[in-house]
Amino acid sequence: MQPESVLSRLALVGRTPLAILPTPLLPAPSLAAALRADVHISIKADAWTGLGLGGNKVRKLEYELDPARLDGVTDLVTAGGPHSNHCRVTAAAAARLGLGCTLVINGEPGDAGRGNALLHRLLGARIATVADRAARGAAMAKEADRIAAAGGRALVVPVGASTPRGALGYVRAAAELREQIGNGDRASGPTKSAAARGLSPGPAQSRGAPVWIFTSSSSGGTLAGLIAGCALMDWGAQLIGVSPDDPARMVHGAATEIALAAAALLPHPPHGSHPGADELTRRIRNIAAATLVTDAFVGPGYGAPTRAAEEAIALFGARTGVILDPVYTGKAAAAMIAWVRERKVPPGAHVIFLHTGGHPALFR
Numbered sequence: 310m311q312p313e314s315v316l317s318r319l320a321l322v323g324r325t326p327l328a329i330l331p332t333p334l335l336p337a338p339s340l341a342a343a344l345r346a347d348v349h350i351s352i353k354a355d356a357w358t359g360l361g362l363g364g365n366k367v368r369k370l371e372y373e374l375d376p377a378r379l380d381g382v383t384d385l386v387t388a389g390g391p392h393s394n395h396c397r398v399t400a401a402a403a404a405r406l407g408l409g410c411t412l413v414i415n416g417e418p419g420d421a422g423r424g425n426a427l428l429h430r431l432l433g434a435r436i437a438t439v440a441d442r443a444a445r446g447a448a449m450a451k452e453a454d455r456i457a458a459a460g461g462r463a464l465v466v467p468v469g470a471s472t473p474r475g476a477l478g479y480v481r482a483a484a485e486l487r488e489q490i491g492n493g494d495r496a497s498g499p500t501k502s503a504a505a506r507g508l509s510p511g512p513a514q515s516r517g518a519p520v521w522i523f524t525s526s527s528s529g530g531t532l533a534g535l536i537a538g539c540a541l542m543d544w545g546a547q548l549i550g551v552s553p554d555d556p557a558r559m560v561h562g563a564a565t566e567i568a569l570a571a572a573a574l575l576p577h578p579p580h581g582s583h584p585g586a587d588e589l590t591r592r593i594r595n596i597a598a599a600t601l602v603t604d605a606f607v608g609p610g611y612g613a614p615t616r617a618a619e620e621a622i623a624l625f626g627a628r629t630g631v632i633l634d635p636v637y638t639g640k641a642a643a644a645m646i647a648w649v650r651e652r653k654v655p656p657g658a659h660v661i662f663l664h665t666g667g668h669p670a671l672f673r
């Protein structure tokens with residue numbers, strides 16, 4: 310199945326456009342030269358999805374906030390840590406759509422005037438603070454009740470928008486990426502529609518090359534969408550999820566389950582050659598089994614600095630002009646750099662670094 314067919318199948322699902330798409334695919338030759346001459350590196354710049362300083366949550370919210378689900382809704386309610394990127398983008402989406410927003414935040418930020426904590430407030434969100442993560446679910450339900458008692462209606466967005474519906478945002482990203490690469494491992498040129506839309510045809514040396522995609526992966530929605538997208542296109546890209554916090558086994562399990570559930574949301578169109586439900590499930594299981602998830606770059610814990618992430622941030626800055634964040638993308642890039650250097654990535658590969666955003670963490 311070609312990327313265009315995935316996009317036309319996705320068009321049967323409700324979506325509220327929020328992101329600036331497609332995000333660019335930036336070649337990074339100077340970074341590649343600094344690491345290994347025999348691989349090609351590109352950055353898929355999802356840090357630049359636009360809304361509320363962008364990042365991966367914008368694509369997820371486009372599907373989570375399906376217009377049919379917003380009917381009669383007055384407020385969005387979600388939860389996260391004091392510097393949650395997801396809370397920032399949800400507050401921005403509420404503001405864009407003319408809705409109220411309540412954020413259930415576990416813990417107090419060190420300084421509420423910095424980083425995402427500042428942005429949550431600048432985006433007009435109401436903040437309800439709870440003691441810890443375990444208290445978030447009940448607090449979100451309580452906030453929804455409070456809104457209903459006042460005559461409104463809340464849509465509760467699960468933490469990280471890592472739902473099957475949210476993952477469809479990364480099914481779309483997988484199709485977009487494959488169009489930009491020009492069908493990568495199929496040894497064919499860029500699709501006509503990619504050229505027509507002015508997307509980069511992808512570097513000639515990457516055509517026919519094995520494609521390795523590195524992404525930060527935590528609650529699993531982003532990786533899940535990539536898995537389901539690759540399954541729909543029968544695309545043999547090697548996916549690597551890099552955990553910033555949880556054990557690899559947990560992240561892998563969550564991504565697999567979400568991918569299966571996301572595929573089940575896609576209606577089967579009457580025309581065209583689309584894999585049936587059983588075939589799609591089989592492909593998702595195969596791709597998930599081949600997907601690698603590592604927790605070797607977490608370091609002392611979530612958000613704690615590591616030497617490898619610091620080096621990755623400095624290298625990306627100096628060699629690509631692209632800024633990474635210390636919590637998610639710095640650690641994911643550290644993994645990519647180590648795997649390239651250690652030759653875990655095969656010669657001739659086209660390595661894609663999916664930049665999922667998170668910049669405000671630099672300023673907290």
Ligand SMILES: Cc1ncc(COP(=O)(O)O)c(C=O)c1O
Nearest residue numbers: 394527528529530531637665667
């Ligand atoms: C900047 C950034 N990158 C990556 C991730 C991980 O994405 P996912 O939760 O879909 O695994 C997050 C999620 O919190 C994030 O904020």
